[in-house]
Amino acid sequence: MAASSARAALTSIPLFHEKLRKSNRILAVCGAGLSAASGLPTFRGAGGLWRNHNAVDLATPEAFDADPGLVWLFYAYRRHMALNVKPNPAHYALAELARKKPGFRCLSQNVDNLHVRAHHPPSQLSLLHGSLFSLKCTTCPWTDPYNTADPLCPALAPAAESSPDPTKPLPLLDPSQPLADIKESELPHCPDCKKELVRPGVVWFGEMLDEQMLEDIDEWIEQEPVDMVLVIGTSSFVYPAAGYAERARTEGRTSVVTVNLEITGKDWESMAEGDFGFEGDASLLLPELLGPVIGEVKGEEEG
Numbered sequence: 138m139a140a141s142s143a144r145a146a147l148t149s150i151p152l153f154h155e156k157l158r159k160s161n162r163i164l165a166v167c168g169a170g171l172s173a174a175s176g177l178p179t180f181r182g183a184g185g186l187w188r189n190h191n192a193v194d195l196a197t198p199e200a201f202d203a204d205p206g207l208v209w210l211f212y213a214y215r216r217h218m219a220l221n222v223k224p225n226p227a228h229y230a231l232a233e234l235a236r237k238k239p240g241f242r243c244l245s246q247n248v249d250n251l252h253v254r255a256h257h258p259p260s261q262l263s264l265l266h267g268s269l270f271s272l273k274c275t276t277c278p279w280t281d282p283y284n285t286a287d288p289l290c291p292a293l294a295p296a297a298e299s300s301p302d303p304t305k306p307l308p309l310l311d312p313s314q315p316l317a318d319i320k321e322s323e324l325p326h327c328p329d330c331k332k333e334l335v336r337p338g339v340v341w342f343g344e345m346l347d348e349q350m351l352e353d354i355d356e357w358i359e360q361e362p363v364d365m366v367l368v369i370g371t372s373s374f375v376y377p378a379a380g381y382a383e384r385a386r387t388e389g390r391t392s393v394v395t396v397n398l399e400i401t402g403k404d405w406e407s408m409a410e411g412d413f414g415f416e417g418d419a420s421l422l423l424p425e426l427l428g429p430v431i432g433e434v435k436g437e438e439e440g
């Protein structure tokens with residue numbers, strides 16, 4: 138196909154709508170870009186820095202072992218941020234798609250709990266990397282599946298301050314302001330084994346994802362051919378999440394649909410016939426793209 142007509146096909150909303158209507162088995166792989174419009178920073182770009190730390194460097198067991206106080210401040214801050222924003226129309230659109238298409242399954246890398254707050258049907262949602270709001274013991278099987286305490290404990294109060302003057306960064310976020318040194322004894326400890334530290338219930342780099350969840354996803358993909366994979370707001374760097382789009386592809390049947398603020402030349406070249414690419418803010422694009430199936434979706438927060 139000539140480049141221009143190929144690009145026209147890849148970006149045609151009517152052609153996409155035709156494919157969407159005919160699609161029963163749909164997979165979505167979501168990343169931080171889905172929550173950007175809600176006001177949460179993404180990992181890459183400016184958002185990826187927290188004080189002078191690269192977010193991914195703090196999302197490791199080694200970082201937690203080395204300085205649990207620093208890592209807990211990072212996560213307490215992200216809990217605080219996520220509690221103070223709302224799901225955006227893209228979260229509600231995906232939740233409505235799940236209600237209208239029982240064959241739709243959403244895999245999200247996001248730990249911000251916004252899919253859940255947008256009432257996404259739980260049986261059609263897999264939180265690949267866990268949640269900021271689940272806690273677990275570093276050693277024994279104890280978990281708290283849903284904890285929104287903010288702050289989680291007095292020592293983490295600096296992470297729960299809201300900046301009175303939004304033009305001024307919180308002291309916590311201002312790398313020129315020294316961080317209070319938090320003693321391990323001041324951090325949350327397991328109520329069961331009573332001796333080990335509690336940690337965020339997220340999957341860190343170098344850690345395995347939940348085995349049962351991975352098996353369920355593989356089973357779902359292998360059941361029958363997938364008609365459409367929506368790849369939404371993700372840089373597709375992190376595995377195994379980044380591998381699902383191609384794993385779910387059946388040549389000549391599956392449309393892989395990229396929804397991203399920025400689609401590079403390389404991205405366009407890597408698209409196959411029948412794929413789609415829609416460049417822009419997911420919170421604006423998704424309600425329009427899914428419109429023929431979900432209708433008008435009003436986002437409303439639970440009480």
Ligand code: BV8
Nearest residue numbers: 168169170179180181246342343370371372375376398419
């Ligand atoms: C694993 C939870 C098996 C925590 C996260 C060495 C040793 C061990 C493993 C590895 C290794 N080398 C590589 C690996 C595998 C590793 C990996 O993939 N590394 C990468 C860096 C290469 N993976 C793992 O470790 C995984 N486990 O493999 O286990 C194993 C085990 C041991 C030994 C070997 C193998 C576990 C990975 C999970 C890590 N946890 N999160 C936390 O959140 O703090 S990852 C975290 O970062 C997110 O969950 C997400 O996955 C990732 C960020 O990516 P995105 O969500 O895509 O966000 P990003 O900012 O990058 O991009 C945003 C996108 O949105 C951009 O494209 C932007 O253009 C777009 N955008 C912005 N605004 C908008 C928008 N789009 C639309 N609208 C907008 N408004």
